[in-house]
Amino acid sequence: MTGPSAPSGPGASPGGGPGDGPGQCLGDGLSADDAVRAMLLLMPRVAARVKRTAVPEALAGFQLAPRHLSLLAYLVFDGPMPVGALAERLEVAHTTASLMIGDLTRQGVLERHPDPADRRRTIVSLTADPTTRTAVERWLANGSASWRTAFAPLTPAERTLFVRTMAAYEQGAADAD
Numbered sequence: 001m002t003g004p005s006a007p008s009g010p011g012a013s014p015g016g017g018p019g020d021g022p023g024q025c026l027g028d029g030l031s032a033d034d035a036v037r038a039m040l041l042l043m044p045r046v047a048a049r050v051k052r053t054a055v056p057e058a059l060a061g062f063q064l065a066p067r068h069l070s071l072l073a074y075l076v077f078d079g080p081m082p083v084g085a086l087a088e089r090l091e092v093a094h095t096t097a098s099l100m101i102g103d104l105t106r107q108g109v110l111e112r113h114p115d116p117a118d119r120r121r122t123i124v125s126l127t128a129d130p131t132t133r134t135a136v137e138r139w140l141a142n143g144s145a146s147w148r149t150a151f152a153p154l155t156p157a158e159r160t161l162f163v164r165t166m167a168a169y170e171q172g173a174a175d176a177d
Contacts, residue, residue, distance in 0.1 A: 039169075050143070053139075053143070055139065056135040056138055056139050057135075058131050058134070059109075059135045059136065059139065062107045062108075062109060063103070063107060064109075068100065068104060068109075069140075070090055071086060071090060071097075071100055071101070071104070072109070072126070072136055072139075072140060074086060074089055074090070075110070075124065075125060076137055079125070080123050080124060080125035081123065081124060082115060082121045082122065082124070083101060083112075083121070083122050083124055084097075084121070086101070108127055108129065108132060109126070109127055109132060109136065110124055110125065110127060111124070111125050111126070111127055111128065112124055113125070
Protein backbone atom coordinates (compact mmCIF):
# COMPACT_ATOMS: atom_id res chain seq x y z
CA MET A 1 0.00 0.00 0.00
CA THR A 2 1.26 3.45 -0.78
CA GLY A 3 0.95 6.38 1.57
CA PRO A 4 -2.19 8.48 1.73
CA SER A 5 -2.66 10.91 -1.09
CA ALA A 6 -3.55 14.54 -0.65
CA PRO A 7 -7.25 15.30 -0.41
CA SER A 8 -8.95 16.37 -3.57
CA GLY A 9 -12.14 18.26 -4.21
CA PRO A 10 -13.47 21.69 -3.33
CA GLY A 11 -11.72 23.33 -0.41
CA ALA A 12 -8.72 20.99 -0.42
CA SER A 13 -5.34 22.53 -0.95
CA PRO A 14 -2.89 20.74 -3.21
CA GLY A 15 -0.36 18.95 -1.05
CA GLY A 16 -2.80 18.48 1.83
CA GLY A 17 -1.20 20.99 4.17
CA PRO A 18 -1.76 21.24 7.89
CA GLY A 19 -4.54 23.80 7.42
CA ASP A 20 -6.74 21.21 5.71
CA GLY A 21 -9.43 20.29 8.17
CA PRO A 22 -11.27 17.03 7.60
CA GLY A 23 -14.46 18.94 6.92
CA GLN A 24 -12.78 21.04 4.24
CA CYS A 25 -12.16 18.30 1.67
CA LEU A 26 -15.42 16.39 1.51
CA GLY A 27 -16.76 17.81 -1.78
CA ASP A 28 -17.06 14.66 -3.91
CA GLY A 29 -16.24 12.18 -1.18
CA LEU A 30 -12.97 10.81 0.12
CA SER A 31 -10.86 7.91 -0.98
CA ALA A 32 -10.17 5.40 1.79
CA ASP A 33 -6.64 6.77 2.22
CA ASP A 34 -7.90 10.37 2.37
CA ALA A 35 -10.50 9.39 4.96
CA VAL A 36 -7.85 7.61 7.06
CA ARG A 37 -5.59 10.66 6.83
CA ALA A 38 -8.43 12.98 7.82
CA MET A 39 -9.39 10.85 10.81
CA LEU A 40 -5.78 10.41 11.96
CA LEU A 41 -5.50 14.20 11.99
CA LEU A 42 -8.90 14.76 13.60
CA MET A 43 -9.04 12.10 16.34
CA PRO A 44 -6.16 13.47 18.48
CA ARG A 45 -7.85 16.88 18.46
CA VAL A 46 -11.18 15.33 19.42
CA ALA A 47 -9.56 13.31 22.22
CA ALA A 48 -7.71 16.37 23.52
CA ARG A 49 -10.90 18.45 23.50
CA VAL A 50 -12.82 15.75 25.38
CA LYS A 51 -10.04 15.52 27.97
CA ARG A 52 -10.22 19.30 28.47
CA THR A 53 -13.94 19.18 29.26
CA ALA A 54 -14.02 20.58 32.75
CA VAL A 55 -15.83 18.76 35.50
CA PRO A 56 -18.46 21.18 36.87
CA GLU A 57 -17.52 22.84 40.14
CA ALA A 58 -20.41 21.08 41.91
CA LEU A 59 -18.78 17.73 40.98
CA ALA A 60 -15.17 18.74 41.63
CA GLY A 61 -15.08 16.99 45.01
CA PHE A 62 -16.21 13.69 43.51
CA GLN A 63 -13.78 11.08 42.23
CA LEU A 64 -15.19 10.91 38.69
CA ALA A 65 -13.21 9.09 36.03
CA PRO A 66 -13.87 8.71 32.30
CA ARG A 67 -15.24 5.21 32.96
CA HIS A 68 -18.04 6.81 34.97
CA LEU A 69 -19.12 9.06 32.09
CA SER A 70 -20.78 6.28 30.08
CA LEU A 71 -22.58 4.95 33.14
CA LEU A 72 -23.89 8.42 33.98
CA ALA A 73 -24.91 9.01 30.36
CA TYR A 74 -27.06 5.87 30.33
CA LEU A 75 -28.84 6.99 33.48
CA VAL A 76 -29.37 10.56 32.23
CA PHE A 77 -30.66 9.53 28.80
CA ASP A 78 -32.44 6.26 29.64
CA GLY A 79 -33.41 6.75 33.27
CA PRO A 80 -33.11 4.36 36.21
CA MET A 81 -32.29 0.74 35.39
CA PRO A 82 -31.16 -2.52 36.99
CA VAL A 83 -27.48 -3.14 37.66
CA GLY A 84 -27.49 -6.00 35.15
CA ALA A 85 -28.84 -3.77 32.38
CA LEU A 86 -26.12 -1.19 33.06
CA ALA A 87 -23.45 -3.90 33.01
CA GLU A 88 -24.76 -5.18 29.68
CA ARG A 89 -24.87 -1.72 28.10
CA LEU A 90 -21.41 -0.85 29.42
CA GLU A 91 -20.16 -4.23 28.16
CA VAL A 92 -18.57 -5.03 31.52
CA ALA A 93 -19.02 -7.83 34.02
CA HIS A 94 -21.84 -7.48 36.53
CA THR A 95 -19.21 -7.28 39.30
CA THR A 96 -17.41 -4.41 37.55
CA ALA A 97 -20.66 -2.47 37.13
CA SER A 98 -21.52 -3.13 40.79
CA LEU A 99 -18.14 -1.77 41.91
CA MET A 100 -18.55 1.39 39.81
CA ILE A 101 -22.10 1.87 41.08
CA GLY A 102 -21.00 1.31 44.67
CA ASP A 103 -18.24 3.89 44.29
CA LEU A 104 -20.62 6.50 42.86
CA THR A 105 -23.29 5.66 45.45
CA ARG A 106 -20.82 6.23 48.33
CA GLN A 107 -19.98 9.61 46.78
CA GLY A 108 -23.65 10.57 46.59
CA VAL A 109 -23.88 10.65 42.78
CA LEU A 110 -26.11 7.57 42.45
CA GLU A 111 -28.81 5.88 44.48
CA ARG A 112 -29.72 2.20 44.64
CA HIS A 113 -33.19 0.91 45.45
CA PRO A 114 -34.76 -2.54 45.42
CA ASP A 115 -36.84 -3.22 42.31
CA PRO A 116 -40.47 -3.25 43.52
CA ALA A 117 -41.31 -5.87 40.87
CA ASP A 118 -38.43 -8.18 41.86
CA ARG A 119 -36.76 -7.59 45.23
CA ARG A 120 -33.70 -9.58 44.08
CA ARG A 121 -32.83 -6.84 41.60
CA THR A 122 -31.44 -3.41 42.37
CA ILE A 123 -32.47 -0.32 40.41
CA VAL A 124 -29.82 2.38 39.98
CA SER A 125 -30.64 6.05 39.42
CA LEU A 126 -28.98 9.43 39.62
CA THR A 127 -29.17 11.01 43.03
CA ALA A 128 -32.27 12.99 43.94
CA ASP A 129 -29.99 15.79 45.20
CA PRO A 130 -30.84 18.61 42.77
CA THR A 131 -27.38 20.24 42.84
CA THR A 132 -25.51 17.03 42.01
CA ARG A 133 -28.13 15.85 39.52
CA THR A 134 -28.12 19.19 37.65
CA ALA A 135 -24.31 19.23 37.59
CA VAL A 136 -24.19 15.72 36.07
CA GLU A 137 -26.83 16.62 33.49
CA ARG A 138 -25.01 19.84 32.52
CA TRP A 139 -21.67 18.02 32.31
CA LEU A 140 -23.15 15.55 29.83
CA ALA A 141 -25.07 18.30 28.02
CA ASN A 142 -21.84 19.83 26.72
CA GLY A 143 -21.01 16.73 24.69
CA SER A 144 -24.57 16.00 23.66
CA ALA A 145 -25.06 19.54 22.33
CA SER A 146 -21.95 19.18 20.16
CA TRP A 147 -23.14 15.81 18.84
CA ARG A 148 -26.62 17.22 18.11
CA THR A 149 -25.03 20.03 16.06
CA ALA A 150 -22.81 17.58 14.18
CA PHE A 151 -25.68 15.15 13.48
CA ALA A 152 -28.31 17.77 12.58
CA PRO A 153 -27.51 17.97 8.84
CA LEU A 154 -27.26 14.19 8.47
CA THR A 155 -30.01 11.78 7.51
CA PRO A 156 -30.92 9.01 9.95
CA ALA A 157 -29.08 6.54 7.67
CA GLU A 158 -25.95 8.73 7.70
CA ARG A 159 -26.09 8.99 11.50
CA THR A 160 -26.39 5.21 11.76
CA LEU A 161 -23.44 4.75 9.41
CA PHE A 162 -21.32 7.16 11.44
CA VAL A 163 -22.12 5.47 14.75
CA ARG A 164 -21.45 2.01 13.27
CA THR A 165 -18.18 3.26 11.78
CA MET A 166 -17.01 4.67 15.11
CA ALA A 167 -17.97 1.43 16.88
CA ALA A 168 -16.05 -0.59 14.26
CA TYR A 169 -13.02 1.68 14.71
CA GLU A 170 -13.18 1.29 18.49
CA GLN A 171 -13.43 -2.49 18.17
CA GLY A 172 -10.53 -2.59 15.73
CA ALA A 173 -8.41 -0.48 18.06
CA ALA A 174 -9.32 -2.75 20.98
CA ASP A 175 -8.40 -5.85 18.97
CA ALA A 176 -5.00 -4.30 18.18
CA ASP A 177 -4.19 -3.88 21.89
